[in-house]
Amino acid sequence: MGPEDEAAFRDFAAAARPRLVRTAYLLCGDQHEAHDLVQVTLMRVHRRWRAIERADLPQAYARKVLTNLAASFWRRRLRAPLLALTAAGEPGETAGPDPSAAYDDRAELWDAVQSLPPRMRAVLVLRYWEDLSEADTAAALGCSVGSVKSQASRGLDRLRDVLAGQRQDDETWAAAAEVVS
Amino acid sequence: MTEQIEHELTAMFRDRAERLDVLPAPSRAQVRRGTLQAGLALASVLAVLAGVVLAGARLADGAGSGAVTSTTASGQRALADLSKALRKTLAARMVATTTTVGVPSKKNTKAPDLGFSAALGRGETHKTTYDGRAGLAVETGPDGQVETLAVGDVLYVHTDQRNDRFLPVTIGWVRYTKAQGTSTADWRRQEVQRAIPGLLQLYTEPPLSVDERNGRIRLSGPDLAGMQPVTVVQLDSSGMIRSVTSRWLLTMANAASDRLDRVTFRPLRGAMPSIEAPSPANVISSDDYGAEKANYEAQTNCPTPPPSTAPDGTVVHTQVDCLPPPPGATPAPTSTTPR
Numbered sequence: 001m002g003p004e005d006e007a008a009f010r011d012f013a014a015a016a017r018p019r020l021v022r023t024a025y026l027l028c029g030d031q032h033e034a035h036d037l038v039q040v041t042l043m044r045v046h047r048r049w050r051a052i053e054r055a056d057l058p059q060a061y062a063r064k065v066l067t068n069l070a071a072s073f074w075r076r077r078l079r080a081p082l083l084a085l086t087a088a089g090e091p092g093e094t095a096g097p098d099p100s101a102a103y104d105d106r107a108e109l110w111d112a113v114q115s116l117p118p119r120m121r122a123v124l125v126l127r128y129w130e131d132l133s134e135a136d137t138a139a140a141l142g143c144s145v146g147s148v149k150s151q152a153s154r155g156l157d158r159l160r161d162v163l164a165g166q167r168q169d170d171e172t173w174a175a176a177a178e179v180v181s
Numbered sequence: 182m183t184e185q186i187e188h189e190l191t192a193m194f195r196d197r198a199e200r201l202d203v204l205p206a207p208s209r210a211q212v213r214r215g216t217l218q219a220g221l222a223l224a225s226v227l228a229v230l231a232g233v234v235l236a237g238a239r240l241a242d243g244a245g246s247g248a249v250t251s252t253t254a255s256g257q258r259a260l261a262d263l264s265k266a267l268r269k270t271l272a273a274r275m276v277a278t279t280t281t282v283g284v285p286s287k288k289n290t291k292a293p294d295l296g297f298s299a300a301l302g303r304g305e306t307h308k309t310t311y312d313g314r315a316g317l318a319v320e321t322g323p324d325g326q327v328e329t330l331a332v333g334d335v336l337y338v339h340t341d342q343r344n345d346r347f348l349p350v351t352i353g354w355v356r357y358t359k360a361q362g363t364s365t366a367d368w369r370r371q372e373v374q375r376a377i378p379g380l381l382q383l384y385t386e387p388p389l390s391v392d393e394r395n396g397r398i399r400l401s402g403p404d405l406a407g408m409q410p411v412t413v414v415q416l417d418s419s420g421m422i423r424s425v426t427s428r429w430l431l432t433m434a435n436a437a438s439d440r441l442d443r444v445t446f447r448p449l450r451g452a453m454p455s456i457e458a459p460s461p462a463n464v465i466s467s468d469d470y471g472a473e474k475a476n477y478e479a480q481t482n483c484p485t486p487p488p489s490t491a492p493d494g495t496v497v498h499t500q501v502d503c504l505p506p507p508p509g510a511t512p513a514p515t516s517t518t519p520r
Contacts, residue, residue, distance in 0.1 A: 022198035031201060109193045128187060129194035160186050 009049045012058050013042050020066055026125045027070035029114050037073065041066045063130070064140050067122050112162040116155055123151040 017038060024034035024041075044065050045058060052061045113121060119141070126137040127148075134152075138145045 018203045021203045022201055025201050026194055026198060034201075035203075109189060110197060113190075113193075124190060125194065128191045129198065156186050156190075159190065163186070163189075 005049055005053070008053060009046055012045075016059060016062060017042065020062060023063070023125060023130060024066055024070060026113075026129055027067065027118075027122055028073050033073060037066060037069045040069055060136075060140065063126075064142070067126070067140055068142075070122065071118055108163060109159065112159050115162075116158060120151045120155040120158075123148055124155050127152055 020038045020041060021034050024037040025031055028034055028037065041062055045052065045062050048061070049058075052058050113124065116124070122141060123137060126132045126140055127134070130137075132140065134145050134148045138148045141148070
């Protein structure tokens with residue numbers, strides 16, 4: 001790659017990276033894994049930069065790579081649980097508990113999303129976080145628009161069921177507490 | 182209803198994503214280095230256990246078992262860098278905190294004892310804190326030499342489980358890229374031997390697989406629940422040292438998440454004075470352990486305190502008093518272990 005391409009890639013990486021990290025985090029649920037996924041994504045984008053820049057597709061290509069990597073992450077985790085090892089002591093590292101543990105806002109919904117199958121979750125993240133159309137979501141995931149529609153519909157149904165059940169439990173507990181008091 | 186859940190989902194995603202700390206982007210050199218590693222097979226990475234100090238020291242001072250190989254200029258630089266990085270690591274004071282939940286039985290763990298066993302045996306949630314200083318414990322074989330073996334990619338130094346003062350030092354690893362026309366094992370031996378002669382004398386065992394990606398190191402294998410100082414030496418294609426970093430790694434088995442719920446580990450930067458003693462002073466063979474322990478306690482006037490229990494049930498193992506004196510104080514003489 002020439003200097004101009006390098007500069008263009010650096011600009012793209014600097015601009016796209018924060019958003020990619022956040023998307024990766026929503027896809028995999030792990031902040032460290034999210035940074036890793038994005039790093040590998042950018043490496044792959046860098047490798048094919050000239051071609052994808054010519055096609056004016058860097059963002060879409062990066063998103064597609066990222067979703068594929070996230071799917072691989074889930075397959076790997078299901079197949080052989082990775083034993084976490086925290087590296088500490090290097091400046092700039094942020095080893096430590098997941099920041100999401102520090103707050104409970106919409107925790108039930110987050111937990112419910114975590115429990116969805118990877119594909120279904122990816123559809124929801126791309127549709128409702130990336131705000132992609134059904135066609136763009138299908139392109140990113142390499143599937144049909146019909147598949148995206150059905151996955152999104154079933155995913156929302158499952159989230160709704162989970163939340164409805166939890167709210168019912170809350171009401172039951174509240175009623176019981178009222179009786180006791 | 183669908184619209185409501187969509188709104189909630191969008192808000193939740195936005196909330197989660199915006200609260201996430203996005204680390205600074207890696208440097209251009211890091212990105213390029215990663216690409217080179219993947220595409221051109223130029224880089225190899227090897228991580229060396231603190232046991233390397235032993236081999237390194239033998240090579241450096243020409244003493245030891247007599248199996249020392251000649252040291253090239255590259256090897257000398259490698260040894261110096263390794264020694265420096267390891268000393269820096271081992272000089273660190275550290276705090277390790279483990280939270281355990283629902284452990285049915287103490288017998289279910291074979292973790293090195295950093296206070297883990299006391300916490301693990303209770304069958305309920307407990308937090309254990311270790312606050313102390315790193316050291317090395319290297320077990321010797323029947324002939325008095327450190328047992329070494331080279332199998333697969335992982336360098337492994339046997340630890341002395343009796344050593345309750347020093348953190349266990351157990352693992353190092355080598356990652357390599359196979360050169361065309363060379364068997365994997367041969368390539369590794371050639372490269373490692375060229376960079377750090379004598380390194381292959383170290384003990385290697387393959388119960389663990391180690392993966393390094395973009396500066397993060399992951400470990401998969403059996404339940405270790407321990408900390409290992411690992412020195413990462415990055416070589417270029419010619420076998421020259423590119424960088425040496427040393428840091429503590431903490432292992433936790435996801436597969437045994439019913440035992441260890443969470444482990445956090447943090448070094449206390451700047452809390453420890455530099456250790457000026459040569460690295461062999463940190464190496465204690467099991468034969469010398471009893472005498473060394475007594476000597477250490479005499480120097481520091483610090484017998485191992487029994488674990489204490491905090492009001493909240495936290496089991497605390499502390500060795501704070503055993504830390505070396507602050508800068509400016511009269512340093513205790515450092516003993517060396519004859520080999």
